[in-house]
Amino acid sequence: MHELGITQNIIAIVSEHAQGSKVQRVLLEIGKLSAIMPDAIQFCFDICSQGTVLEGAKLEIIETPGLGKCRECGANIPLEQPFGKCQCGSVKIDLIAGEELKIKEIEIEEICV
Amino acid sequence: MCVTCGCSDDSNAKIANLETGESVTIHANGNSHHSHTHTLPDGTVITHSHSHGDNHEASQVHAKIHGTTISLEKDILAKNNLIAAQNRGWFKGRNILALNLMSSPGAGKTTLLTRTIHDLKNNLTISVIEGDQETINDAKKIQETGCKVVQINTGTGCHLDAAMIDRGLQQLNPPLDSVVMIENVGNLVCPALFDLGENLKVVILSVTEGEDKPIKYPHIFRASEIMILTKIDLLPYVQFDVQKCIEYAQQVNPHIQIFQVSALTGTGLENWYEWLTKKVANMSSI
Numbered sequence: 001m002h003e004l005g006i007t008q009n010i011i012a013i014v015s016e017h018a019q020g021s022k023v024q025r026v027l028l029e030i031g032k033l034s035a036i037m038p039d040a041i042q043f044c045f046d047i048c049s050q051g052t053v054l055e056g057a058k059l060e061i062i063e064t065p066g067l068g069k070c071r072e073c074g075a076n077i078p079l080e081q082p083f084g085k086c087q088c089g090s091v092k093i094d095l096i097a098g099e100e101l102k103i104k105e106i107e108i109e110e111i112c113v
Numbered sequence: 114m115c116v117t118c119g120c121s122d123d124s125n126a127k128i129a130n131l132e133t134g135e136s137v138t139i140h141a142n143g144n145s146h147h148s149h150t151h152t153l154p155d156g157t158v159i160t161h162s163h164s165h166g167d168n169h170e171a172s173q174v175h176a177k178i179h180g181t182t183i184s185l186e187k188d189i190l191a192k193n194n195l196i197a198a199q200n201r202g203w204f205k206g207r208n209i210l211a212l213n214l215m216s217s218p219g220a221g222k223t224t225l226l227t228r229t230i231h232d233l234k235n236n237l238t239i240s241v242i243e244g245d246q247e248t249i250n251d252a253k254k255i256q257e258t259g260c261k262v263v264q265i266n267t268g269t270g271c272h273l274d275a276a277m278i279d280r281g282l283q284q285l286n287p288p289l290d291s292v293v294m295i296e297n298v299g300n301l302v303c304p305a306l307f308d309l310g311e312n313l314k315v316v317i318l319s320v321t322e323g324e325d326k327p328i329k330y331p332h333i334f335r336a337s338e339i340m341i342l343t344k345i346d347l348l349p350y351v352q353f354d355v356q357k358c359i360e361y362a363q364q365v366n367p368h369i370q371i372f373q374v375s376a377l378t379g380t381g382l383e384n385w386y387e388w389l390t391k392k393v394a395n396m397s398s399i
Contacts, residue, residue, distance in 0.1 A: 002272060061161070
């Protein structure tokens with residue numbers, strides 16, 4: 001269950017950047033080949049955020065599809081797993097998308113004076 | 114996963130019925146669930162949460178929220194990767210070869226390690242960082258070989274991370290021009306994601322586990338430079354297709370180097386030892 005540790009990382013990074021302001025929304029990008037389950041992150045998020053500036057924040061997750069490039073013929077190949085076979089028969093495939101694991105943006109409450 | 118009841122939504126968990134050929138979602142989106150997904154034309158899936166009773170209006174719903182958006186573009190594992198890079202520098206500065214040994218529990222990591230240390234003790238100085246959730250049993254076994262060892266207990270943690278290795282190295286204080294073996298927590302999933310600063314990853318698979326592990330757990334086999342197939346002395350007694358296993362491993366990772374060994378009888382170990390000794394020699398010559 002590495003998602004728990006990863007969620008704790010997310011809370012720590014966002015808290016640091018929010019500098020005490022309440023966080024309303026967190027937008028993550030998680031690649032489909034990253035071996036991270038978005039629903040597990042969602043589950044851990046509510047628990048881990050309790051008592052922090054992220055408590056009650058909305059969590060949005062963009063899941064980027066997997067994409068590979070064949071080393072032999074250069075074709076782009078959509079991937080469901082971190083490996084595959086090109087139409088040319090090669091299994092030498094470089095992953096070019098789908099391994100992302102990022103906090104893209106956060107939204108914090110505006111302080112009105 | 115629904116944050117209310119813990120059931121899974123349509124983004125992941127599925128049950129496949131092999132008799133009917135049907136694949137069904139464990140729990141489809143219900144009306145009262147908090148989170149759901151949209152799939153964009155390019156395959157990108159966006160999941161977001163709502164409170165109960167929200168009138169959902171596609172993705173514009175959040176545009177109405179009053180607040181300041183900060184673009185972070187921050188890698189979630191950046192901190193681990195930074196410490197891993199420091200560890201890598203630490204190893205390089207001391208001319209230490211560090212291997213991250215990963216497998217499922219019971220694949221035979223500790224047995225392979227104790228035998229390797231014993232057989233190579235006249236040629237190589239090996240010290241060990243042992244990772245387990247609980248107990249110091251493995252560290253004790255390693256200690257009996259006479260080498261330096263530090264046990265890291267991760268508690269509920271399912272893998273070692275770079276910070277643990279940093280602290281472990283300070284305790285271990287391995288000598289210059291030596292080998293550090295990091296025995297990761299038994300787990301074929303999580304350890305693949307965490308860079309420890311090692312020179313390379315080694316995945317260990319035993320013939321009692323099933324030949325299709327490489328395609329079932331592709332991340333760890335893809336991340337590893339070496340696969341050691343252990344317990345081959347048991348091949349006459351178990352159903353395990355070695356050729357098929359090798360094909361699966363190469364399908365996931367065409368560059369993977371494979372050793373077939375029995376740490377009990379010693380079969381095949383000379384190839385592993387030769388590889389390890391050469392690797393250390395090449396380190397010193399750089």
